[in-house]
Amino acid sequence: MWGYGPQWGMMGGYGYGGYGLFHMIFWVVALVAIVFGVVWLVRSLAPAASAHNAPMKRAGGLDILEQRYARGEIDRDEYLQKKTDLLG
Numbered sequence: 001m002w003g004y005g006p007q008w009g010m011m012g013g014y015g016y017g018g019y020g021l022f023h024m025i026f027w028v029v030a031l032v033a034i035v036f037g038v039v040w041l042v043r044s045l046a047p048a049a050s051a052h053n054a055p056m057k058r059a060g061g062l063d064i065l066e067q068r069y070a071r072g073e074i075d076r077d078e079y080l081q082k083k084t085d086l087l088g
Contacts, residue, residue, distance in 0.1 A: 061086050062083065062087075065079065065082050065083060065086065
C-alpha cells in the first residue's frame with residue numbers, strides 16, 4: 001500500500017528517480033561542463049576574433065621618424081640628425 005512502511009510513495013522514498021540530491025547535482029555539473037566545452041570550442045575555432053581585441057603594438061621611434069619623413073613633415077637634414085640621435 002502507498003504511504004505505509006519505509007518505502008512509501010511512488011519513488012520508493014528516495015526522491016527523484018531514487019538518487020535524490022546526487023542525481024540532480026550530477027546533471028547540473030554535466031550541463032555546466034557542456035556549456036564550458038562549447039565556449040572553449042568556439043573560442044579556439046575563432047583565433048582571428050581575439051586578434052581584434054588585442055592592443056595595437058606601438059611603432060618604435062625610428063619607424064615614426066621614417067613615417068614623418070615620408071609624409072614630408074621633416075626635411076632630409078632633420079631626418080638624418082634625429083636618426084643619428086636615435087641610433088646613438
